[in-house]
Amino acid sequence: MRARVYWPVTIAASLLVGLLAYGLTTTGTDTTLDSAMARGERVEPPAEGSLPVLGGEGAGSLAGYRGKVVLVNVWASWCKPCREELPLIQKAHRMMANRGGTVLGIDVKENSGAALEAVDEFGLTFPNLRDRDGSFVREWGQTGYPENYVIDRDGKVAAVRRFPVTQEWLDETLPPLLDESA
């Protein structure tokens, strides 16, 4: 009789442990991109799905920029370091636009009204997509705000910056990639 009671309890406990393990593995930070960068490798973007266009109709994706160098800037207007970084990002976009490149903003976890106010406030002229709940950038192993990823002309991730950029980093990273041909 006692053994009969133990079996269901064991199965239920195993299911709960399995559920917990699944939850932990799916919510953990993905470090695949960082490992590849540390090895000096260029890799395919972890996620390329389409996202809604901020302040426009339809959706956009990285695939639409193949052949260009793309500085993917993860930002939100509620993030103070992002706001401090945005003038530098806009300046980088002006430089890149003349050399076959662009900035692609990914506005994360905010309503479009607040995001568009920031676009006006900082005079941003680069395209922006909306990652409404942050699920897109999570696949890129995002750990904070702002973050920047540089995509080369072949559509591969060439550089990752997990904290605000500096002019020095932009000057070191972007021109060599812009000089490359697809």
Add this chain to the structure above:
Amino acid sequence: MMRALLAALLALALLAPAAAAEPRASLTDIEDEVMCLECGTALNVSNSDVADQEREFIAELIAQGKTKQEVKAALVEEYGPRVLAEPSGDGFELTAWLVPLLAALGALALVALTARRWRRARPAAAPAGGDPALDPDDARRLDAELAAYDR
């Protein structure tokens, strides 16, 4: 004239329950049903910049006269379905509904099983023929105690 008055009264009578069923939305009522997307906690216990912006968004919608359901629909439109604290019934989130249900059923089954075992064990433990006989010494002590109590 009388007909128009009756029609107006009928319309009022029909509209009154509908208005009562859809009370005016309030921030405190909505806050505990909405998640702070960055903190992973309900909005009413979140103090981050994201939470402040979400609260501001909700307050604007309330000021526009939106109902609670309209506010929640607008939140989902802007932030996605994960902004709502209540898990959806799809995919992995289904476990949030199923696990408590299965746990409750398991607990019920365990109680039923234990109760059945107790009921089976009790007749075997009880001596046949009613209450056990009292030891003569104990019987004398009991009589003495009761007599002292009566005095």
